[in-house]
Amino acid sequence: MIVVMKIGSPEAEITRISEELKSRGLTPEKIVGKHKVVIGLVGETAALDPLQIQEVSPWIEQVLRVEQPFKRASLTFRHGQASEVVVETPNGEVYFGEHHPIVVIAGPCSVENEQMIVETAQRVKAAGAKLLRGGAYKPRTSPYAFQGHGESALGLLAAAREATGLGIVTEVMDTADLDKIAEVADVVQIGARNMQNFSLLKKVGAQPKPVLLKRGMSATIEEWLMAAEYILAAGNPNVILCERGIRAFDRQYARNTLDLAVVPVLRSLTHLPIMIDPSHGTGKAEYVPAMSLAAIAAGCDSLMIEVHPNPAKALSDGPQSLPPERFDRLMQELAVIGKAVGRWAQPPVALAH
Ligand code: PEP
Numbered sequence: 001m002i003v004v005m006k007i008g009s010p011e012a013e014i015t016r017i018s019e020e021l022k023s024r025g026l027t028p029e030k031i032v033g034k035h036k037v038v039i040g041l042v043g044e045t046a047a048l049d050p051l052q053i054q055e056v057s058p059w060i061e062q063v064l065r066v067e068q069p070f071k072r073a074s075l076t077f078r079h080g081q082a083s084e085v086v087v088e089t090p091n092g093e094v095y096f097g098e099h100h101p102i103v104v105i106a107g108p109c110s111v112e113n114e115q116m117i118v119e120t121a122q123r124v125k126a127a128g129a130k131l132l133r134g135g136a137y138k139p140r141t142s143p144y145a146f147q148g149h150g151e152s153a154l155g156l157l158a159a160a161r162e163a164t165g166l167g168i169v170t171e172v173m174d175t176a177d178l179d180k181i182a183e184v185a186d187v188v189q190i191g192a193r194n195m196q197n198f199s200l201l202k203k204v205g206a207q208p209k210p211v212l213l214k215r216g217m218s219a220t221i222e223e224w225l226m227a228a229e230y231i232l233a234a235g236n237p238n239v240i241l242c243e244r245g246i247r248a249f250d251r252q253y254a255r256n257t258l259d260l261a262v263v264p265v266l267r268s269l270t271h272l273p274i275m276i277d278p279s280h281g282t283g284k285a286e287y288v289p290a291m292s293l294a295a296i297a298a299g300c301d302s303l304m305i306e307v308h309p310n311p312a313k314a315l316s317d318g319p320q321s322l323p324p325e326r327f328d329r330l331m332q333e334l335a336v337i338g339k340a341v342g343r344w345a346q347p348p349v350a351l352a353h
């Protein structure tokens, strides 16, 4: 349920209403919008009569029910206002959200060694990426596949951060590793396979770093938003949703089915920023540019793209990784669509050749 306050409502009145609602066993959350203040209410609201709440104050404009099972994640909870996620990086603040330029995150699937991660960071930065991605702890289908270098790779990400000033996005798979990952990461990633690892969601919800929540490969949109709700309910409002492809029935040609329809669907359901990962979404480097362009045209807020200095030699996800030269070119292509939709802030980059 949400309580929409009239424009100009006195602060003391908002506090008084919140206290009154607390005494009725509800958890009020004040959301300050551009024009209006909204009080979001979580708790047993099913039996409550909105008209009774309306009577609490003449400053209340409207009391609305949030019909969906996800509350804090719903667009209604913020009365239709997009939220923004601010990521602090050494190069400055990076904003994710509907009213901000598109943010491109790029880097290898896994951190392999210092030289490759630092060089990749320099290349993607020069091309206009704002954050560097790279896995230290890798969720692999086979226990015999490369599992990531773990803690030592965190040190290498820190070196790349130091060298370039780019913010770092890296995955946490285990609650036990969260603290050391959060020391290096500017955004903590929850991978597709852990989207419903509820103890992990509660843990990342209880720490301050923004969270990138990937969609589970067989998750419905509602399950995904309920997973985001866990993080929000635990106290962390900074969640970015990342579509990375859902399980395909035809895997002969593409690794997953990149569900670009989630962009308008999520926009109608949630205020959270939307990211698209065309690399895992297709599994093939040659399909990444087309889907990146389409994602921007569809209205996404951010892209995550795998880039590797030598994809043929990559320890994981080589086939879907772009070489740096192709990423340079892609950024120029993306700028055309990004500008067309009025969401491109990156300066034009020079072609490598
Ligand atoms: C990744 O980002 O490298 C990754 C493992 O992604 P996903 O969880 O989407 O498979």
Ligand code: MN
Binding pocket: 109, 110, 280, 306, 316, 317
């Ligand atoms: Mn990968």
